[in-house]
Amino acid sequence: MMFRTKTTLAALGTAVLLAAGGATATTAQASADAASSPQILGTKGSSKANAKFGYAHATWKWTGAGKTGKVKVYVNDQDCGDGDDTFAFMQFKGGRWGKDTTDGESRAWNDNSDCVGKGKTFTFPGYTDTFNVLKARVVVCKNDVLGTGDTCLEGKWHKNPKA
Numbered sequence: 001m002m003f004r005t006k007t008t009l010a011a012l013g014t015a016v017l018l019a020a021g022g023a024t025a026t027t028a029q030a031s032a033d034a035a036s037s038p039q040i041l042g043t044k045g046s047s048k049a050n051a052k053f054g055y056a057h058a059t060w061k062w063t064g065a066g067k068t069g070k071v072k073v074y075v076n077d078q079d080c081g082d083g084d085d086t087f088a089f090m091q092f093k094g095g096r097w098g099k100d101t102t103d104g105e106s107r108a109w110n111d112n113s114d115c116v117g118k119g120k121t122f123t124f125p126g127y128t129d130t131f132n133v134l135k136a137r138v139v140v141c142k143n144d145v146l147g148t149g150d151t152c153l154e155g156k157w158h159k160n161p162k163a
Contacts, residue, residue, distance in 0.1 A: 011097070043162065049088070049140040049155035053079045055119070056088035056140035056155070060126070065163045067128040073108040073138060076119030084142040085111045092123075092134040095159065102129070103139075134162040152154070 017140065045068065048057040055076045061069040077086035090104035106124040141152035 020032045023074065044159070045079040045136055046089045047137040047155035047158050047159040049138050049153045051078075051140055051142075051151075051153040053077070053082065053084070053142040054086035054088075054140045056108070056138045058088070058136075058138035058155075060136065062160050062162050063126065065132045065160070066130060067133065068126045068136065070126055071104070071106075071124045072121060073106075073124065074119055074138065075108045075110045077110040077112065077142075079113045079142075080112060080115035082142070082144075083112065085109060086140065086142050088138055088140045090127065091137050091139055091154065092127055092129065092133050094129060094137060094160075094163065095131050133160055134163045135159050 012104070043062045044059065045062055046057070046059045049055070055078055056073065058071055058073045059073050060071040063069045071090055073088050075086060075088040079086075087110070088108045089106065092102045092104065094100065095102070104124070104127060106122070106123040107122065108124075110120050127136070135157040137157045139152050139154040140155075141150045
């Protein structure tokens with residue numbers, strides 16, 4: 001009988017260890033799942049566009065599925081001698097079908113008269129749409145065509161973690 005008691009205690013100890021290990025694995029998995037949830041992802045957005053004629057960089061905070069906070073845009077004319085002003089603006093992708101691209105209304109200008117190599121920074125109001133804003137990016141352009149059709153370079157899209 002003594003032998004059976006030792007065997008039973010050993011089996012009971014193994015079961016307790018396995019149960020504790022299983023609880024630890026479950027806790028670790030729950031922590032890993034929580035770390036990848038959308039609420040924990042960073043809400044800061046940024047995009048940059050670097051062309052021979054100009055450079056632009058924008059930063060903002062995603063404040064919801066369909067909006068951003070204030071947008072800070074830096075623009076620098078990198079070819080002051082070409083006679084063309086440089087400007088930057090934001091583009092947003094989303095809308096009802098998730099494919100619409102909308103240009104932001106505000107323009108950040110670095111005129112040739114101000115072209116001293118340091119660039120300029122502007123702060124614009126946030127962007128709001130009635131539908132999800134899935135992505136945003138900055139675009140840098142040189143004002144080289146009368147009317148529409150200026151030479152532009154788009155930055156990389158930044159995905160909205162709240163959409």
